[in-house]
Amino acid sequence: MGIAGGEKAEAVSSAHASQASHAPRASHAPQPHPPWLEDILNLLSNVLFPVVVFLMWAAATTVGTIVDQNQPAQHYYDTYPLPVANLILRLHLDKVFHSVPYISLVVLLLVSMSVCTFRRVIPKRFPPDRRVMLDRFGLHAILPAADDPARAATRVAGVLRARGFTLRERFLEGETWFFGDKQKWARYGVLVAHLGFAVIAFGVFLGWLRGFSGQMVLYQGQTGGIAQAGMALRLDHFHALFQPVVTPSGTTYQAQKFESDVTIWGDGTTPRRAAILVNHPYVTQGGVYVYQASYAFAGNLRITRHGVPVGVPASHLNPQDAIFLPGTSRAIEYGLLLGPSDPSQTPPGVPLPKRDEYALWIFHDNIPTTNRPLLVPVGASVDVGDGYRLTALPPTPSTGLTYRYDPGQGWVALGCLILVAGFVMALFFVPVKVYARIVPAGDGCSVECAATTTKGNAIWEDDFGALAAELRRAVVPPAAQPPAAAAESQVNVYA
Amino acid sequence: MPDTLYSQYNANVQTAMTHQTLVYMGWYEAAVALYLVAAIVFAGYWFLRTREVLACAIAATVGGLGCQIVSLSLRAAYSHHVPWNDLYGSLSVVAAWAVILFLVFGARLSIWYAGPLVLGVTDALLAYAKGWNKGLEPLVPSLQSPWIFVHVPIVLAAYAAFLIGFATSVVYLLKHWDEERTLRVAGRSVGAAVAAETAALGRPAWLAWLDGVPSSARLDVVSYRVIAVGEILLTAGIILGGVWAHMAWGAYWQWDPKETAALASWAIYAAYLHLHTRPAWRGPRAAWFSIAGFASILFCYFGVNIWISGLHSYK
């Protein structure tokens, strides 16, 4: 007995639900939620809510654009007046994009979008085909037809079909009605666009959860590992191509192409060689991308004392690196490389030497021993004092590689496609619904026609004017055709 | 501080003056002059409203566009790469797109009355571009990618569409003001017939052209359609930029200032489009949104390229 009662209750509630779907107004539907929750859901599904959140998102994003991000505190004190710098650091405006409030805005958009989708976009049923007051429509026209109702109906249907409407014919209370739709599928554009955004968000989340990325610098001959992927790569060779660029302050050189030749192993296949260039990353079978990011040509010196090599590191020198010579108060400060190996280091206006040479300083008791930098060509050696000698060796190229594994990227790409498709559907196409009614009157009949769009009337005014004119030509006898100006006045194209 | 940031403006010009640069700059100067003529003739169309004047204005516009296309093609031929690799080139492409879209929308939605605004702004942008001309520099490696053919022109087309949406929104606000004013005048007098006669009262004479402009309800729709096209293009452009960044920089999104500024503009126009689904919020509020959106586009374009350094700031 209890079971039967339960079934009955279910049957009743499902009858309620189907009724509710015909009357989508929330106040008529049974309220399954407490009022406060209902209020929140109503707020979240109001279109003005995302408008506000979008604006806040735009404002926060603009702040993050204007204020340099992720710099050391000193940078802000150097760049801005003291109170502004204090404000930036107190409010954490130096780290906008990964902050909790910023991410919350995006999450809020997603939540509101989902609530809205389930409460408004999906439940929005297309109205059933029933009698409506056509003269209440912003776009409507009344045409006196000469034909008998049946022939007028055929002609009206012909005109509407020729204009691309999918028609349904109904006989309602003795009258012929036509209900037509055009580009009805575009109504799903909103749903598709919102789905796309959700898929992108899922992909980003997946990448954040499971992905990794990092950078490595490899000098020629060096090997580096990517622990997360269990793989390693060795820089076999690096080469760069430069091109001169004439500027007002002299010729400079721009790297035109640079390439890392590497050997890769450990990613599940046999060791293999690959060339990595800008815009041409190497992709492992496991989906790890390795990118060419930067390069450098480091200074390379050999230091000896009384002819015997000393073990001070001097082979991967970057500008301003200092080498302190043991047992003395002397130091070498490396400057830069001038020459064909990396002409981009040569300042504009300085002639490019034919052979590589290093510009460097030798300090004694913290005082430079020369008033201009010392130029040491590759192959030459220089006495540094206290028995030390430096010999210039060819520069060591190095490559900066970025690697990245992002299991969400496919989802992001898919979401992007869906989003654009939804945008095109929702924004480019205008779903139009037309109504036509044939009203018998005396010998003939009159034809009433009306239309609505999801985007207001103004967007379809011209088309409706043209449609009404064509209907008039089809059903109104030539003798009864009003002069052009009067014809206009019978077509109401107004909201 | 600003001095050093601006230092490349004009300095670039001296660089570039090889014979070939002079040739493509000649066509560029012709385009600047023709667009100016077009803007003036379109302003004349406000007053005269004859087909002949409109035809002259359109002819000057098309002529200017032709010169621009020749200039950009020559620059591409001389440099052996796309001409939009510096601020000069990209501004030229924005100008060309703005003119092309204006001609297309002009023909389809008859927005010719926005001509002085569209061509005035476009010509100012184009004339300003001159100082950022880097001449025939080679492309840096990160720009050597097929994606430069799609990402950049699509984003620039979006900017151009927003420029036109800005112009039609301004015309909208004027027309709306004029309609309200007419209604007020009519309210005070006896009826609609009197309204027509008193329509000109309280309106500066140079705004008489507003009588020939479609109703504000139509203008709202025109702005909506143009902005919708812009937002589709901007979405596609940002996404294609992400694809390119994924190939070149190792991440599809880096929170680079250019990306974030474009995202902010995208959000403002997304707000506009959502707002526009509400009949009560169409109209003046939507028009102000469109104007604010265009201000954010200008910031995204000039603010970021010139004042903020990042991966994207090409000068």
Ligand code: HEM
């Ligand atoms: C952030 C990503 C979002 C995107 C890309 C997006 C996209 C769109 C697009 C393209 C339209 C069609 C506009 C038109 O026809 O003019 C639309 C409409 C709409 N959106 Fe969104 N939207 C987003 C977020 C949201 C959120 C957070 C809500 C939450 C309430 C929302 C609610 C709506 C509603 C109610 C409509 C109008 C439905 C109608 O009456 O036709 N959207 N959206």
